[in-house]
Amino acid sequence: MPYPKYKFQYTSAGGNSSQESVIRLDTPTLNALSVTLADKIRWAKSAAGQRALMTAWLRNAIKERDRYACRRCGVSLAAEPHLLLEVDHIVPVSKGGLSTPENLQTLCWRCNRSKGAKIVA
Numbered sequence: 001m002p003y004p005k006y007k008f009q010y011t012s013a014g015g016n017s018s019q020e021s022v023i024r025l026d027t028p029t030l031n032a033l034s035v036t037l038a039d040k041i042r043w044a045k046s047a048a049g050q051r052a053l054m055t056a057w058l059r060n061a062i063k064e065r066d067r068y069a070c071r072r073c074g075v076s077l078a079a080e081p082h083l084l085l086e087v088d089h090i091v092p093v094s095k096g097g098l099s100t101p102e103n104l105q106t107l108c109w110r111c112n113r114s115k116g117a118k119i120v121a
Contacts, residue, residue: 050089053099059087066106072115075108084109092117 003026011018023029043049063085069076070085077083088107091097094117107115 047093050093050097050099054087058099058101058104062087062101062104063106065101069106070108070111071105072107072111072120086112088112088115091119095119 003024005024008021085106086109088105089097090103090105097103
């Protein structure tokens with residue numbers, strides 16, 4: 001059975017440079033792809049992978065959603081302009097929590113330090 005072969009070509013907008021790659025989807029290539037994908041999935045589910053998903057944009061979106069106020073004690077930037085707000089995982093990453101908006105909340109630094117890696121109802 002012949003393996004499918006794919007040719008990828010790129011030519012710059014001005015036509016000055018180009019690249020070409022040929023990939024044959026044979027057993028060794030598919031095995032290597034499978035290992036690479038498994039490693040990426042394993043990393044994405046790891047604590048380091050979840051923490052890497054906490055971008056500045058996501059942190060700002062969570063703070064904005066929570067109206068720049070601590071969801072535990074209620075103190076806000078309006079009341080304390082120099083308040084340090086942090087984005088916290090409701091279910092900690094160390095306990096399998098994900099960096100998704102549903103699992104993130106805004107806490108002031110005091111509440112976040114007292115919570116630690118606990119799951120607080």
